[in-house]
Amino acid sequence: MKQGIYIINENKQLAEGIYRMRFAGDVSAVTAPGQFINIKLDGHFLRRPISVCDVDDECITIIYKVLGHGTEEMTHFEAGTELDVLTGLGNGYDTEPAGERPLLIGGGVGIPPLYMLAKRLIAEGREVTAVLGFNSSADMYYVDEFERLGCRVVVTTADGSSGIKGFVTDGIGSLTEPYTYFYTCGPEAMLKAVYNATATDGQFSFEERMGCGFGACMGCTCRTVTGFKRICREGPVLGKEEILW
Numbered sequence: 460m461k462q463g464i465y466i467i468n469e470n471k472q473l474a475e476g477i478y479r480m481r482f483a484g485d486v487s488a489v490t491a492p493g494q495f496i497n498i499k500l501d502g503h504f505l506r507r508p509i510s511v512c513d514v515d516d517e518c519i520t521i522i523y524k525v526l527g528h529g530t531e532e533m534t535h536f537e538a539g540t541e542l543d544v545l546t547g548l549g550n551g552y553d554t555e556p557a558g559e560r561p562l563l564i565g566g567g568v569g570i571p572p573l574y575m576l577a578k579r580l581i582a583e584g585r586e587v588t589a590v591l592g593f594n595s596s597a598d599m600y601y602v603d604e605f606e607r608l609g610c611r612v613v614v615t616t617a618d619g620s621s622g623i624k625g626f627v628t629d630g631i632g633s634l635t636e637p638y639t640y641f642y643t644c645g646p647e648a649m650l651k652a653v654y655n656a657t658a659t660d661g662q663f664s665f666e667e668r669m670g671c672g673f674g675a676c677m678g679c680t681c682r683t684v685t686g687f688k689r690i691c692r693e694g695p696v697l698g699k700e701e702i703l704w
Contacts, residue, residue: 460547460673461488465519467540468684473600476525477568478534481518488547489514492554492576493664493696496521497672499543503529503574503676506545508672508691510644510664512571513578519546520599533575548672549695552662553578554583557663558639561585563610564627564653566592569645570601574608574666576642588613588638590630592649598623628656651704663702664695 463513471477488512489496491629496519497506507529508694513520518604525531535544554561559619561580565573570591588611593599595618599634605612614622623629641661643653644693650663670676673690681690 460545462543462545465542465576467536467542468518468538470536472534473522475597477522477598477600478525478641479512479520480533480536481520483518483544484544484546486514486517486519486546489519490547491551493572493662494547494549495552495572495672495689497545497548498533500508500529500532505670506672507533508548510568510572510695511575511633512610513575514562516635518579522568524568526620526634533702543547543666546663546671548691551641551692552664552696554579555584555658556640557583559585560636560639561587562631562634562638562641562657563587563589563641564592564631564645564657565589566627566645566649567594567598569575569643569649569664569666573645574601577605577608577610588634589610590615590634591626592616592627592630592645593621595620601669621681624650628652656698662696663699665690665697666695 463485465482465597468483469481471699490624495510499506509521563583589605590613592615613630644664670678672691674689680687
């Protein structure tokens, strides 16, 4: 974990209520896809935890959804704004067990961390399929970016306005080739459905309300097969075999 001051160089709307922010600073603590950052906002007691979408030599990219006063305030930040950020939080995804044809399953704001994961898996020579779920075509973002990486992309929308009508589980059911392993991130209801719909082992990234974001306050503790774990520290990524619903 590192704390530092980061300078925004982009804050762009991608879809309805969805924004991408890029900021420059020390990125050395971000080592695995699925890790997250924690942003301090003036006037707000708790930091805002947000998954890392991508990272390069000097820039971190996040994608966030406007869900309350804090994230709404973030949409007004202009290029050059300084942010106090904790980086390199959480354990991230492990690509070692992915096999030849891993499947990525993301819903809504659970999609961003899968982008960096897809880049890593493709760089390792794997054939990646991504099932991306949205409420409607107005909510869609980053579909083209996944395709440009070389992923086969299956889109689902709840209202049928684009891709397959239904949920990510319908996208999984549409696949004609077997997958060797899966990775997923999204709201808990989606994760439960994915747990029951998948045929292999996999890794789940969980969302949880957090206090400190680095394991000190124990506020995001959850019960697993192997005991209690902190989502911010031992998570947010847990293996399928660990999960108790």
